Amino acid sequence: MESNAGTTETRSNLTASDGGEVTAFESLQFTDKIHRLILAPTTDNASSFTALLELPPPQAVELLHSPDSPKLIAASPPNVEVFEGSFRFPSNTGLIERDARFSVFSGEANNSNEKRNSPESKNVIANLEKNVKTEPAETESSQPTVEKRSIKRKNRENKVKGSTKKSKTAANESSEDAEKLPYVHVRARRGQATDSHSLAERARREKINARMKLLQELVPGCNKISGTALVLDEIINHVQSLQRQVEFLSMKLAAVNPRIDFNLDSVFTSESGGSLMDSNFPSLVMPAMWPEVQGNGHTQQYQHQWHLDALQQPVWGREEVCNNYITPENSLLTYDSSANSATLQANQLKMEL
Amino acid sequence: MRPHSSLKQEFVKKWMAGLQRCSFSNKNMSILERKKAIKLSADVAMASVRNSTTCWSRALISSASKDGSDNHLVEQILGPETESNRPAMANKAQTRRASVCKKIVKRSRRIRRRGRRKCVAAAPAKALTSTIAKHLVRKRTQVLKSLIPGGEFMNEICLIEETLDYITSLRIQVDVMRSLAAGASVRASE
Numbered sequence: 001m002e003s004n005a006g007t008t009e010t011r012s013n014l015t016a017s018d019g020g021e022v023t024a025f026e027s028l029q030f031t032d033k034i035h036r037l038i039l040a041p042t043t044d045n046a047s048s049f050t051a052l053l054e055l056p057p058p059q060a061v062e063l064l065h066s067p068d069s070p071k072l073i074a075a076s077p078p079n080v081e082v083f084e085g086s087f088r089f090p091s092n093t094g095l096i097e098r099d100a101r102f103s104v105f106s107g108e109a110n111n112s113n114e115k116r117n118s119p120e121s122k123n124v125i126a127n128l129e130k131n132v133k134t135e136p137a138e139t140e141s142s143q144p145t146v147e148k149r150s151i152k153r154k155n156r157e158n159k160v161k162g163s164t165k166k167s168k169t170a171a172n173e174s175s176e177d178a179e180k181l182p183y184v185h186v187r188a189r190r191g192q193a194t195d196s197h198s199l200a201e202r203a204r205r206e207k208i209n210a211r212m213k214l215l216q217e218l219v220p221g222c223n224k225i226s227g228t229a230l231v232l233d234e235i236i237n238h239v240q241s242l243q244r245q246v247e248f249l250s251m252k253l254a255a256v257n258p259r260i261d262f263n264l265d266s267v268f269t270s271e272s273g274g275s276l277m278d279s280n281f282p283s284l285v286m287p288a289m290w291p292e293v294q295g296n297g298h299t300q301q302y303q304h305q306w307h308l309d310a311l312q313q314p315v316w317g318r319e320e321v322c323n324n325y326i327t328p329e330n331s332l333l334t335y336d337s338s339a340n341s342a343t344l345q346a347n348q349l350k351m352e353l
Numbered sequence: 354m355r356p357h358s359s360l361k362q363e364f365v366k367k368w369m370a371g372l373q374r375c376s377f378s379n380k381n382m383s384i385l386e387r388k389k390a391i392k393l394s395a396d397v398a399m400a401s402v403r404n405s406t407t408c409w410s411r412a413l414i415s416s417a418s419k420d421g422s423d424n425h426l427v428e429q430i431l432g433p434e435t436e437s438n439r440p441a442m443a444n445k446a447q448t449r450r451a452s453v454c455k456k457i458v459k460r461s462r463r464i465r466r467r468g469r470r471k472c473v474a475a476a477p478a479k480a481l482t483s484t485i486a487k488h489l490v491r492k493r494t495q496v497l498k499s500l501i502p503g504g505e506f507m508n509e510i511c512l513i514e515e516t517l518d519y520i521t522s523l524r525i526q527v528d529v530m531r532s533l534a535a536g537a538s539v540r541a542s543e
Binding site for chain 2: 204207208211212214215218219227228229232233235236238239240242243245246247249250251252253254255256257
C-alpha cells in the first residue's frame with residue numbers, strides 16, 4: 001500500500017498526509033480500512049491511488065466508511081477546492097494539540113509516532129468529515145476506537161470550525177453527528193483534572209444529576225429540597241406510597257365485586273360517571289365506550305344491567321367480610337356518591353337523548 | 354392529566370381482558386385471592402404496556418411467570434405471542450441473578466479489605482461529611498433498588514431512569530383503579 005503511494009506522480013500534500021495518516025493510524029485498527037480504501041478504487045473506474053485523489057475527499061471517506069454507492073455520485077467536485085482551501089491552517093495546530101491534550105481520550109493521542117502527523121492528518125480527516133453528508137461514525141459503531149477517533153476529530157472540528165469556510169449544511173451535519181454519537185463530548189474545565197478516569201466519572205455524575213433533576217420534577221414536593229439523600233428519601237416515600245395505594249385499591253375492588261369479571265359494560269358506564277367526578281379521563285373512557293355502544297338501543301340494556309346489579313346486592317350479604325368492607329367505604333363515599341349519582345343520572349339522560 | 358390517556362387506555366384494555374380470563378378459571382374465590390388476582394393482573398397489564406422496553410417491566414413479568422400458579426394468568430394476559438419471549442426472559446433473569454451473585458461476592462471481598470484498611474486509617478482521622486453523604490446516598494439507593502422490580506441488576510443511571518418510568522406507570526395504575534373503585538362503589542351503594 002505504501003508502494004502505491006510511492007508510485008504516484010502527483011505528490012500533493014494530500015498524498016503525503018495520507019501516507020502519514022496510514023502509518024499513524026496503523027495502531028488504531030485503520031489498516032484494514034486503509035487497505036480497503038486503496039483497493040477500492042479498483043471497483044471504481046480508476047485503478048490506482050491517483051484515481052482516489054481525483055475523487056473528492058468526501059467520497060474517499062465514503063469508501064472508507066460506508067458502502068453506499070449513490071452517495072459517491074452525489075458528492076460534487078467543488079468540494080475538492082473547499083478541501084484544499086481549508087487544508088492549510090498551520091495556526092490551528094496549536095489549538096489542535098491543546099485539544100489533543102484535553103480531550104477525553106487523550107491517552108491515545110500521546111503516541112510519539114503521531115505527535116507530528118496526527119494534527120495534520122486529523123485536520124484532514126476533520127475536513128473530510130465536515131463535508132461528508134452522511135454520518136460515517138454511525139456505521140462504525142461496533143468499533144469503539146474508531147468512535148473515539150471521530151470524537152477527537154469532532155473536538156478538533158469544533159476548534160477549527162470558525163477558521164474554515166464551511167457550508168451551513170456541513171455545520172448542521174456535524175452538530176447532528178454529535179447528537180447521534182453515543183459518546184458525549186466532555187471538555188475539561190479550568191482547574192480540573194484531565195485524566196480520563198476523572199473525566200469519565202464527571203460525565204457519569206452529570207448524567208446522574210440530569211436524571212435526578214427529572215425525578216425531582218416528577219415527584220411532588222422535591223423541587224425545594226437540595227441534596228441527593230433527601231431527594232432520594234422523598235422518591236422512596238413516593239414509590240412506597242404508590243405501591244401501597246395499589247394494594248389498597250385492589251383490595252377495595254376485590255371487596256366491592258364478588259365476581260372479578262366486573263360485567264364490563266356496566267363497569268365502563270359507572271367508570272365514566274366516576275371519571276366525570278375525577279376529571280381524570282377527560283374523554284378517555286367515553287370514546288372507548290361509544291364504539292361499543294352501537295346505537296341507542298344499548299342504553300336500555302345498560303339500565304337493565306344496572307338494575308340487575310342492584311338486585312344482586314342481597315347476594316353479597318352472604319359474605320360477611322364483604323359487608324364489613326362495604327359499609328365503611330360507603331360511609332366514606334356517601335359524600336362523593338351523591339355527586340356521582342347526580343352526574344350518572346345526568347349521563348343517563350344524555351344517553352337517552 | 355398529562356398526555357397519558359393512550360397509556361391509560363391500553364392499560365385498561367389489557368387489565369380488563371386479563372381479569373375476564375382470570376374469572377373463567379375460578380368461580381369462587383375468597384377476598385384475598387381475588388385481591389391477589391386483581392393486583393397481579395393489574396401489574397402484569399401495566400408491565401405489558403411497556404412491551405418489555407424497560408427493565409422493571411421485564412423483571413415484573415418474569416417474576417410473575419415464575420410461580421406455577423400464576424403462570425396461566427400471565428400467559429393469558431400477555432397473549433400467545435409472548436410465550437416465545439418468556440423462556441428468554443427467564444434465562445435472562447437467571448443469568449442476571451448469577452451475575453448479581455458474583456457481584457455481591459466481589460463486593461463483600463472488597464468491603465472486607467477496605468474495612469480492614471479503614472479501621473486502621475480512619476480511626477485517627479475524623480469522618481468527612483462527603484463520606485457520610487456518600488454513605489447515606491448509598492443506603493438509600495439500596496432501598497430504592499429493593500423497591501423497584503428488578504432494581505438490583507441495574508447500575509445507578511439505569512436505576513434512576515427506571516424509577517421515572519415506574520413512577521409514571523404506578524400513577525396511571527392508581528388513577529385507573531381509583532376511578533374504577535369509585536364507580537363500582539357508587540354502583541354498590543345504589
